[in-house]
Amino acid sequence: MALLEIRDLTVDFDGPRRIRAVDHVDLLVERESCVAIVGESGSGKSQLLLACTGLLAANGRASGSVRFDGLELLGTDDPAARIRGSGIGFVFQDASGSLTPHRRIGDQLAEAAVSARGITRRAARAEAERMLERVRLPDARRHLAEYPHELSGGMRQRAAIAAALIAEPKLLFADEPTTALDVTVQAEIISLLADLCRELGMAMLLVTHDFGVVSGLADRIAVMYAGRIVESAEAARLLAEPGHPYSAGLLAAVPGLDDPPGTELRTIRGTPPHPGANLPGCRFEPRCEYARAHCRGEDPPFVTNGDDGIACYYPLKQGEQ
Amino acid sequence: MSGRGGLWRDAFLRLAANRVACASLAILMLMIVAAIVGPLLLDYRQDEIDWAHMAVPPLTAEGHWLGTDRLGRDLLVRTLHGLRVSMGIAMLATLVSLAIGVSWGAVAGYLRGRTDALMMRVVDVLYALPQVFFVIILTVVFGRSPATLLVAIGAFGWLTMARIVRGQALALREREFVEAAIVGGAGTARIVTRHIIPNLLGPVIVYATLTVPQVILVESFLSFLGIGIQEPLASLGNLIADGAVEMETASWMLLVPASCLVLLVFCFNFLGDGLRDALDPRDH
Amino acid sequence: MSGLLELRGVTVKYALTGASRRRELTAVDDASFTLQSGEMLGLVGESGCGKSTLGRAILRLVPLSAGEVHWQGRRIDQLRRKEFRGLRRELQLVFQDPNACLDPRMTIVESVAEPLRSFEPGLSRAQRIARAMALLDEVGLASELSDRYPHQASGGQLQRAGIARALILDPRLVVCDEPVSALDVSVQGQIVNLLARIRRERGLASLFISHNLAVVAGLCERVMVMYLGRIVEIAPRAVLLPAPLHPYTRMLLDAVPRISHAARRRPVAVPLARDPDAPVAGCAFAARCPHVIARCRSERPPLQARPDGRQVACHRAAEWPGGLPPATA
Numbered sequence: 001m002a003l004l005e006i007r008d009l010t011v012d013f014d015g016p017r018r019i020r021a022v023d024h025v026d027l028l029v030e031r032e033s034c035v036a037i038v039g040e041s042g043s044g045k046s047q048l049l050l051a052c053t054g055l056l057a058a059n060g061r062a063s064g065s066v067r068f069d070g071l072e073l074l075g076t077d078d079p080a081a082r083i084r085g086s087g088i089g090f091v092f093q094d095a096s097g098s099l100t101p102h103r104r105i106g107d108q109l110a111e112a113a114v115s116a117r118g119i120t121r122r123a124a125r126a127e128a129e130r131m132l133e134r135v136r137l138p139d140a141r142r143h144l145a146e147y148p149h150e151l152s153g154g155m156r157q158r159a160a161i162a163a164a165l166i167a168e169p170k171l172l173f174a175d176e177p178t179t180a181l182d183v184t185v186q187a188e189i190i191s192l193l194a195d196l197c198r199e200l201g202m203a204m205l206l207v208t209h210d211f212g213v214v215s216g217l218a219d220r221i222a223v224m225y226a227g228r229i230v231e232s233a234e235a236a237r238l239l240a241e242p243g244h245p246y247s248a249g250l251l252a253a254v255p256g257l258d259d260p261p262g263t264e265l266r267t268i269r270g271t272p273p274h275p276g277a278n279l280p281g282c283r284f285e286p287r288c289e290y291a292r293a294h295c296r297g298e299d300p301p302f303v304t305n306g307d308d309g310i311a312c313y314y315p316l317k318q319g320e321q
Numbered sequence: 322m323s324g325r326g327g328l329w330r331d332a333f334l335r336l337a338a339n340r341v342a343c344a345s346l347a348i349l350m351l352m353i354v355a356a357i358v359g360p361l362l363l364d365y366r367q368d369e370i371d372w373a374h375m376a377v378p379p380l381t382a383e384g385h386w387l388g389t390d391r392l393g394r395d396l397l398v399r400t401l402h403g404l405r406v407s408m409g410i411a412m413l414a415t416l417v418s419l420a421i422g423v424s425w426g427a428v429a430g431y432l433r434g435r436t437d438a439l440m441m442r443v444v445d446v447l448y449a450l451p452q453v454f455f456v457i458i459l460t461v462v463f464g465r466s467p468a469t470l471l472v473a474i475g476a477f478g479w480l481t482m483a484r485i486v487r488g489q490a491l492a493l494r495e496r497e498f499v500e501a502a503i504v505g506g507a508g509t510a511r512i513v514t515r516h517i518i519p520n521l522l523g524p525v526i527v528y529a530t531l532t533v534p535q536v537i538l539v540e541s542f543l544s545f546l547g548i549g550i551q552e553p554l555a556s557l558g559n560l561i562a563d564g565a566v567e568m569e570t571a572s573w574m575l576l577v578p579a580s581c582l583v584l585l586v587f588c589f590n591f592l593g594d595g596l597r598d599a600l601d602p603r604d605h
Numbered sequence: 606m607s608g609l610l611e612l613r614g615v616t617v618k619y620a621l622t623g624a625s626r627r628r629e630l631t632a633v634d635d636a637s638f639t640l641q642s643g644e645m646l647g648l649v650g651e652s653g654c655g656k657s658t659l660g661r662a663i664l665r666l667v668p669l670s671a672g673e674v675h676w677q678g679r680r681i682d683q684l685r686r687k688e689f690r691g692l693r694r695e696l697q698l699v700f701q702d703p704n705a706c707l708d709p710r711m712t713i714v715e716s717v718a719e720p721l722r723s724f725e726p727g728l729s730r731a732q733r734i735a736r737a738m739a740l741l742d743e744v745g746l747a748s749e750l751s752d753r754y755p756h757q758a759s760g761g762q763l764q765r766a767g768i769a770r771a772l773i774l775d776p777r778l779v780v781c782d783e784p785v786s787a788l789d790v791s792v793q794g795q796i797v798n799l800l801a802r803i804r805r806e807r808g809l810a811s812l813f814i815s816h817n818l819a820v821v822a823g824l825c826e827r828v829m830v831m832y833l834g835r836i837v838e839i840a841p842r843a844v845l846l847p848a849p850l851h852p853y854t855r856m857l858l859d860a861v862p863r864i865s866h867a868a869r870r871r872p873v874a875v876p877l878a879r880d881p882d883a884p885v886a887g888c889a890f891a892a893r894c895p896h897v898i899a900r901c902r903s904e905r906p907p908l909q910a911r912p913d914g915r916q917v918a919c920h921r922a923a924e925w926p927g928g929l930p931p932a933t934a
Contacts, residue, residue, distance in 0.1 A: 328710060328754060496705055497700045497701075497702055497705040497706040498705060498706050498707055498708045498709075498716075500666055500698075500700070500706075501706045501707070501716075501767075501770065502708075502719065503666065503693075504664060504666070504693060504697060504698045504771075505719055505720035505723065505770065505774075506690055506693040506720055506723035506724055506774075507719070507720075507723055508690070508723075511722075511723075516708050519710045520708070520709065520710055
């Protein structure tokens with residue numbers, strides 16, 4: 001049994017018109033593995049995470065099934081409370097999302113340890129310091145007594161990771177954990193997350209728009225577009241031979257240092273659709289280089305082949321990108 | 322959402338979808354029309370004494386639908402006149418505070434620095450003066466008239482507006498589109514009038530709709546104290562003051578102008594709330 | 606030979622009003638460089654290194670604390686405000702956040718046409734709109750979007766409009782301040798390609814600011830690297846990428862995300878940035894530098910020109926004339 005099992009998850013937002021942010025998504029996260037959801041803004045990737053944790057906005061409704069360690073999270077009275085007890089940690093894009101600005105970092109970490117693990121305050125203080133060292137925050141003892149704003153962006157993100165890990169979660173949700181950071185610091189946080197997952201035997205569901213972040217970290221990748229997963233595969237396979245034209249386009253769009261000067265960057269034409277836009281056929285069809293008449297008519301089903309799957313009538317063959 | 326068309330039209334459509342705000346607007350319109358044309362259509366003047374019907378309750382005497390007061394003056398006519406005076410003063414004072422407050426605040430907020438500090442200290446000093454005291458001095462010097470009252474209220478009304486606008490302008494000034502306008506060669510005057518003021522109009526309009534009932538209350542309060550509108554002129558304030566004296570024997574004399582005031586204040590507040598939601602430039 | 610734009614010792618300081626004492630933050634520290642006519646010069650560095658401030662200082666959106674700015678051989682940092690306004694026609698800016706750089710209460714085409722009001726007062730409204738429409742067409746923005754409001758368009762579309770507005774006065778230099786970092790990955794390339802095409806067709810000079818060395822390297826012949834307010838290396842792209850001389854440039858190069866198709870490759874770990882607020886006696890990079898020696902902490906390395914035209918601010922640069930090799934994980 002997988003650690004996290006998402007089946008047929010759909011998220012709708014009520015409003016002047018109904019917006020479907022996540023559309024019948026299936027996803028598995030195995031124990032001690034890292035799954036990355038890659039998608040652009042408006043693809044529904046963040047809403048998917050929020051729906052799993054019951055943190056959707058007031059006008060959002062989730063249906064389907066999300067089972068964590070065999071326990072159904074959707075439709076319970078207060079999923080947020082259950083998760084806290086049941087071992088899912090959360091790291092946000094903006095570290096201030098998980099750290100309170102007006103309390104010392106040590107106090108926040110210790111309190112999280114006390115409430116999640118039921119240890120004494122004294123033990124929790126020691127644990128807080130150990131955890132800050134573990135996230136490679138230099139001079140951990142000094143930072144315990146500091147407030148979040150006294151740290152730099154990268155250090156704050158480490159402290160936020162420590163706060164998420166101190167409850168010893170089995171699964172970590174990471175929502176664009178490096179997007180707000182500089183490239184140099186990004187590299188550091190990625191390798192930190194990878195090491196921590198391995199050392200602590202923790203699984204991770206990572207959400208990002210950046211293939212560069214994913215390539216060093218994920219075991220499996222699910223590419224999301226306009227509320228649906230369009231391709232899901234083992235990471236090395238997807239990075240080397242993307243099957244969906246959208247995955248291929250996103251990969252090609254990452255600028256590299258090896259291109260000769262003056263070469264045009266590979267791009268995907270057009271812009272991502274508005275959330276809830278009504279697209280009858282394949283959602284990517286208006287932007288797809290390989291689209292044919294058939295793509296316009298009907299949304300392609302998600303066809304699975306073993307663990308991998310793809311929603312495309314005419315997936316790319318090897319060497320075609 | 323809608324492809325083209327002005328932001329104001331979008332805002333209007335959103336407002337039209339808000340039932341409470343629409344009802345409030347309709348009631349306000351009705352009250353304004355009644356205040357303007359009502360007294361012309363009725364048989365009595367506001368200071369006309371009907372010796373045959375003194376202090377009659379509503380719906381008992383022919384022609385006096387809402388009864389009369391101690392002196393036999395028609396209460397409906399007097400309430401409508403009071404509404405006219407109170408609303409007139411409130412609208413004018415709000416306009417004055419809009420004009421001064423918006424330009425004062427926008428200039429201070431945009432220029433920042435020393436100019437801003439100086440301009441806002443002026444506001445602080447005026448804030449520190451007790452308004453009632455100021456009104457009393459004005460009435461002593463210039464006599465009691467609606468004009469004096471208007472000046473007295475207007476002189477204070479713009480202070481809060483200026484502070485709100487300055488805060489907004491300070492925030493707007495940091496926005497990139499203002500920098501973009503500077504790079505595009507626009508001068509201070511154009512930036513303030515074309516970029517700063519239009520973008521803070523939303524909160525300003527909302528605050529203005531909330532200022533109107535506030536001013537009506539201040540006017541009523543001053544008239545109630547006897548330093549506002551004077552007999553035989555009617556205002557909602559002095560009608561309530563007169564009615565309060567008769568509260569136990571002739572409750573309608575209090576209830577008629579008081580409910581009119583309550584209705585007015587409620588409607589303006591609901592309308593203000595509706596406008597705040599409707600003018601939010603984002604779509605949802 | 607003096608170039609189109611020349612900066613000499615430009616320094617920008619901000620006053621920080623703290624809780625107790627007044628402090629100063631040196632955002633740009635003694636920056637000097639020359640930009641040739643028609644050249645596209647890249648400027649890279651981490652956030653907070655002062656690269657945006659430097660771009661804004663050229664356009665006089667922030668005041669200089671010291672130094673000189675020369676435009677076509679003429680000193681412009683001391684011009685009075687009125688005189689400088691005439692120059693704005695030649696110096697334009699493309700902003701980072703396309704959602705914030707257009708007035709939300711104006712339609713896209715009105716915003717694009719606005720600079721014409723100042724510089725071509727003879728034009729009628731219809732003529733201004735026509736000029737703006739022609740330019741929107743050139744940057745590839747569909748004409749049906751032109752009379753929408755900013756909140757009705759996407760980031761990539763707005764950035765095209767932002768570029769059109771920068772171009773409408775036909776400037777000679779455009780400062781591009783992180784023009785793609787707020788955009789979706791699939792759209793970033795469109796904007797980069799658009800900027801490259803415009804520059805080619807119009808022969809514009811440009812200062813292209815970004816935190817991503819890969820984006821800069823694809824566009825610019827020459828790249829400037831900035832660290833904590835100081836320019837640490839200026840070199841042509843062709844030599845900078847294979848053989849960086851400054852250890853910080855090496856670090857930036859190593860941090861560029863690479864998509865490894867084969868085995869997992871760990872990105873290189875780097876030390877943390879230090880407090881940009883604390884005054885630095887020696888080299889600003891000393892605290893993070895793997896090649897640091899005692900001299901680096903006490904003596905500030907000047908930006909020195911080498912015979913091959915490259916400039917680098919490092920005491921030890923002479924020790925690795927062939928450039929620093931990539932760090933191994």
